[in-house]
Amino acid sequence: MRKLYWSLSPVSILLLALLLSVIPLGLWLSPDWAAENGPIEWAQTAILAVGCVTAIGANFYGVGTIAARRLFLCSAPFWLILIARELSWGRVFYPNGKGGFLPLKQLWYGSYVFPGIAIVLALIVAYMIKNDLHKEVVYWIKDAKRSAVDGIILVVAAVGADLSEHSLAGVIGAGCIV
Structure with missing residues (x-):
């Protein structure tokens, strides 16, 4: 049985603030920031390294x-x-x-x-x-408590990143790096 909860944890608040700050930053920063081997790419690499x-x-x-x-x-x-x-x-x-x-x-x-x-x-x-680690994955999917808010933030961030990178460049303009 899925157990979703709707309360905001401190991590949820931080993720929401980061997500909302990306939009104005994307409109304000130069496209060079998002270029291959640019500061944003290196920041993303650092975040992935922290995850590892x-x-x-x-x-x-x-x-x-x-x-x-x-x-x-x-x-x-x-x-x-x-x-x-x-x-x-x-x-x-x-x-x-x-x-x-x-x-x-x-x-x-x-x-x-x-x-x-x-x-x-x-x-x-x-x-x-x-x-037998697949059983742990099944447990996490079926029985673990999950934040619905974090899931929504994840989906919105993933869709927004894909749209801004692939679809919206012509709509918003070449200066947008959201």
């Missing part, structure tokens, strides 16, 4: 049950994959001299990126099944 360190720390500091701690540790490779994706699979370290970056297929490791990700994800799934 937090997941590893939750395991080592004994947060939750043993199964939950193993799940936290299993999430670390996901965080690392997200960091690699945010850095365009490392292409940001190979500028082409024209203000852009080399295509992935031109890098020596380019053909190994996606097979490598598939192998890492398969190993994680195998580890989860071998250690």
